[in-house]
Structure formats: C-alpha cells, structure tokens
Amino acid sequence: MNPILQALTDAVGKDYVSDQPEEMYFYARDPGLMPPHRPDYVVVPKTVEEIQAVVRLAHREKIPIVPMGAGMALTGLVIPLKGGIVLDMKRMNRILEVNEKARCALVEGGTSQGFLKAYLDGHHPRLRHSIPDSPGTATIAANLMIHGQGRLTQQYGFNSDMVSGLEVVLPSGELCRIGSCAVSPDWFSKGAPLPDLSGLFLGWFGATGVLTKIAVKLYPKKKLRDVEIFLTDREELVPAMVYELTHTEMVEDINVFAQPKPLIFAGNHHIALFFTGDTDEELEFKRKLIWHALDPFIKSKDGGFMGIPPVMKPTLLDMPQRSVSRFADVKRGGGFEYSGPIILVDKYPQCTRKIVELAAKYDLGYSGMARIIGRGHCMMYGFAFTFNRADPDMMERTRKALHEVSEFALQIGGVFWKPTVEEQQMALEKMDPNTRALMKMIKQNLDPLGIMNPGNWEVA
Numbered sequence: 254m255n256p257i258l259q260a261l262t263d264a265v266g267k268d269y270v271s272d273q274p275e276e277m278y279f280y281a282r283d284p285g286l287m288p289p290h291r292p293d294y295v296v297v298p299k300t301v302e303e304i305q306a307v308v309r310l311a312h313r314e315k316i317p318i319v320p321m322g323a324g325m326a327l328t329g330l331v332i333p334l335k336g337g338i339v340l341d342m343k344r345m346n347r348i349l350e351v352n353e354k355a356r357c358a359l360v361e362g363g364t365s366q367g368f369l370k371a372y373l374d375g376h377h378p379r380l381r382h383s384i385p386d387s388p389g390t391a392t393i394a395a396n397l398m399i400h401g402q403g404r405l406t407q408q409y410g411f412n413s414d415m416v417s418g419l420e421v422v423l424p425s426g427e428l429c430r431i432g433s434c435a436v437s438p439d440w441f442s443k444g445a446p447l448p449d450l451s452g453l454f455l456g457w458f459g460a461t462g463v464l465t466k467i468a469v470k471l472y473p474k475k476k477l478r479d480v481e482i483f484l485t486d487r488e489e490l491v492p493a494m495v496y497e498l499t500h501t502e503m504v505e506d507i508n509v510f511a512q513p514k515p516l517i518f519a520g521n522h523h524i525a526l527f528f529t530g531d532t533d534e535e536l537e538f539k540r541k542l543i544w545h546a547l548d549p550f551i552k553s554k555d556g557g558f559m560g561i562p563p564v565m566k567p568t569l570l571d572m573p574q575r576s577v578s579r580f581a582d583v584k585r586g587g588g589f590e591y592s593g594p595i596i597l598v599d600k601y602p603q604c605t606r607k608i609v610e611l612a613a614k615y616d617l618g619y620s621g622m623a624r625i626i627g628r629g630h631c632m633m634y635g636f637a638f639t640f641n642r643a644d645p646d647m648m649e650r651t652r653k654a655l656h657e658v659s660e661f662a663l664q665i666g667g668v669f670w671k672p673t674v675e676e677q678q679m680a681l682e683k684m685d686p687n688t689r690a691l692m693k694m695i696k697q698n699l700d701p702l703g704i705m706n707p708g709n710w711e712v713a
C-alpha cells in the first residue's frame with residue numbers, strides 16, 4: 254500500500270478511506286456545470302481527532318485537502334481542482350446539544366439541515382432554524398461557509414449571521430474555538446463582546462480551516478404557517494412593494510419569482526409571502542397588515558393577490574421546497590445552475606430584464622428568483638437556467654449565459670454569492686487593493702502551504 258493511503262487508513266480506518274476509481278469518479282464532480290477533477294483519496298472521518306490526523310498528514314506532505322458537505326453548492330466549490338484528499342464530513346452528523354431556553358443548537362461539522370429540522374420537530378417543537386431550500390442532505394456547516402440564506406433570512410439576515418460559535422481545525426491541525434465558547438462553556442455568540450474572528454473562516458469555502466462544531470441560533474416556531482402570493486406585471490414596482498411589506502415586520506420570508514413555465518406563471522412577478530402565528534387570530538392579524546400594506550397597488554390596478562389553489566399550498570409551504578429541483582426535471586437527467594449575486598433590492602427590474610434577455614439569446618429555460626435578505630437590506634437574485642445533461646451544446650449555452658450574468662452582476666453593483674473560482678478572481682480583481690492585500694495576508698498566515706481547498710480565494 255502506498256504510504257499516504259496507509260497513513261490515511263491509520264487515521265480513519267480502512268472502511269472510510271478510498272483511492273478506487275469508481276469512488277474518485279463521483280468525488281470528482283458536483284451536480285452543477287463545472288468540469289470535473291479527480292481527487293487522489295477520499296476519507297470519511299468520524300471524530301475531530303481523525304480530522305486533525307488527516308489535516309496534519311496533508312500539512313506534512315503538502316497534499317491539498319477539500320472539505321465537503323453534500324456537494325450541493327453547485328458552483329464547483331468541492332471539486333478538488335488540484336487533486337489530493339476530499340474530506341467527506343457526512344459521518345460527523347451528531348446534534349450535541351439543544352439549549353431550549355437559550356434557543357441554540359450545537360452540531361457537528363457534517364450535520365445535515367434535514368437532520369436538525371427533523372430533530373427539532375420531534376424534540377423541540379417550539380424551535381426552528383433558518384433552513385435553506387437545498388435538499389435536506391445539505392450540511393449546516395457548508396451553508397454557513399457560503400453565507401447561505403434560509404426561511405428566516407428576511408428577518409435575521411444571512412444564515413451565517415445566525416451563528417453563535419465555531420470549532421475549527423486549522424490548516425496546521427490545531428483545534429481552535431471561536432466566539433464565547435473560547436472563554437466560556439456556553440455557546441451564545443460568534444464574536445461579541447470579543448473581537449469577531451468568525452470572519453476568518455465563514456465565507457472562505459474551507460480555504461482557512463475545517464469547521465468541526467457549529468452553534469446555530471434557533472427561533473420561535475409558531476404553530477401555524479401560511480403563504481400568500483401577490484402578482485404584478487410591473488417589475489419596476491417590485492422594490493416598492495417589498496419596501497412596504499418589510500415595513501410591516503410581519504413576514505417571515507419573501508421570495509419573488511418570475512418564470513415562463515408553467516403557463517400559469519407567465520408574464521407576472523410573484524411575491525410569495527410566508528407568515529406564521531400561534532393562533533388563527535395572530536395569523537389573520539398579520540394577513541390583514543400584509544393586505545393593507547399592498548392595498549395602494551391593488552387600488553392603482555398594478556397588482557393583486559392570487560387565489561392559491563389548495564393543491565398548490567402544501568408544495569409552497571414545504572420546507573425545504575422541492576419544487577426548485579422539480580423545475581429542472583432532475584429525475585430525468587435535467588440539471589439547473591444559478592448564479593446568485595447579492596444585490597440591492599432596487600436592482601430587481603434590471604436583473605429580471607437581463608434574465609429574459611439571456612434566456613432568449615441562448616434559447617434556455619429560466620427562472621428568476623429573489624430572496625429578500627434582512628428587512629430589505631439586499632436580496633439574492635438567482636439567475637437560474639435549466640439544461641439537459643445529455644446535450645453538450647445546451648450545457649455550453651448555459652455556461653455562456655452564466656458568464657454574462659457574472660459580468661452584468663459586477664457591473665450593476667452586485668457581489669457574487671458562492672462564486673465559482675472564475676468569479677472569485679473577477680471579484681478579487683475588482684476589490685479595493687488594500688482589502689485584497691488583507692485577504693492575502695490572512696490566507697498566507699493561516700494556510701502558508703496553500704493546502705486548503707486550493708484554487709479558492711487564492712490571491713495572487
């Protein structure tokens with residue numbers, strides 16, 4: 254056996270390491286559009302000590318190492334661009350503690366969104382976390398790494414704003430605690446009142462360390478949840494509508510979508526509003542305020558509420574929402590990819606016109622979707638295109654359309670979300686040079702050998 258494989262076997266056990274071609278095939282790719290690249294090894298550790306042993310080996314031998322959750326980020330962030338070791342986190346999936354009164358959950362670095370949701374539903378029915386619409390297997394750690402957004406984002410910001418502590422294996426193999434847990438046994442803050450060091454890790458795509466424990470904030474889960482859809486064909490009015498809605502502070506989540514299919518959706522922008530209550534009275538009170546906020550647009554005949562057919566409601570209220578992957582017909586080999594810049598809400602009309610233009614230019618199916626972040630502080634505008642994996646020409650057209658989206662997004666003031674390596678370089682090029690130098694300093698100090706998820710956030 255080659256000595257690296259032997260050392261990895263010693264670290265995690267023979268059943269949890271592989272260099273076999275059939276496994277390398279799968280770990281070479283993600284479900285998005287990026288070209289594959291094979292790793293040399295895959296390991297699936299169970300403990301923090303095993304991760305430390307693997308990272309120390311990688312450090313000693315200068316082998317690249319790529320942490321991986323479920324591989325659902327879609328933009329190639331887990332593709333081992335320079336080979337090396339893929340560190341599959343799926344066995345680190347324990348929920349270590351839920352503090353009901355402090356509304357906090359402490360989980361391991363490979364715990365999935367679906368697992369935490371199911372656990373809370375079963376054991377703490379009055380608590381919930383900000384679950385994204387990715388498949389339930391997607392991990393909490395990875396979603397924080399990419400500053401994801403979930404069902405509570407309109408109220409509380411990015412999911413990574415809802416963190417209250419981290420444990421990290423540094424690229425040297427040392428273990429480090431970030432936040433209140435560095436001083437106290439309690440995990441209640443990722444920074445304040447200390448200097449907030451969580452920014453050395455969150456958003457870096459594993460290029461500065463491996464998250465092994467995360468404390469996430471939980472929020473009240475009300476007994477009832479409902480959805481309304483407001484329709485308008487006036488895209489230029491969508492920002493004003495969102496402004497009025499966020500002013501009510503009554504809405505849990507706001508998603509705006511516009512797509513030509515199915516036909517029932519064609520020609521309109523749909524503002525989906527989710528709200529909750531412990532009683533019918535609370536729900537109706539919120540509904541009234543929401544209706545009232547949009548009343549002027551109804552009176553001016555610029556929009557109206559859509560009667561949601563009862564069969565559609567469960568789909569809309571689903572968490573995570575499965576309709577996203579249905580739209581791409583994934584089961585029959587279809588795929589979808591989206592570039593989602595974070596951008597001001599008043600850029601909605603420009604974004605929506607651009608997606609229509611690109612879909613026509615490249616002959617692609619599309620869905621434009623905006624998730625409001627904070628009380629209208631910004632939004633994630635997803636330019637999503639569908640493709641048929643068996644059609645290389647269509648895949649190429651999708652790539653070209655997404656490249657145009659990237660250029661457009663930067664040009665109108667957007668900042669890429671979960672950027673591909675190419676987009677990371679575009680962002681670094683546009684970045685204030687002193688900020689870029691600071692990023693370089695951080696990366697070089699934490700990972701002087703450049704072994705952590707190489708290619709990502711590499712500052713030349």
Ligand SMILES: Cc1cc2nc3c(=O)[nH]c(=O)nc-3n(C[C@H](O)[C@H](O)[C@H](O)COP(=O)(O)OP(=O)(O)OC[C@H]3O[C@@H](n4cnc5c(N)ncnc54)[C@H](O)[C@@H]3O)c2cc1C
Binds near residue numbers: 342402
């Ligand atoms: C149908 C669909 C819907 C989606 N909807 C949403 C949505 O509503 N909101 C949203 O935010 N996203 C969404 N996504 C995007 C993405 O799936 C999620 O953000 C998801 O949380 C990513 O988790 P993952 O485990 O698949 O990440 P991965 O792709 O495995 O990893 C992402 C990044 O995190 C790094 N990483 C993983 N684990 C660790 C660790 N323990 N330590 C250090 N680095 C690590 C990886 O190296 C990589 O850089 C959606 C995706 C799909 C396919």
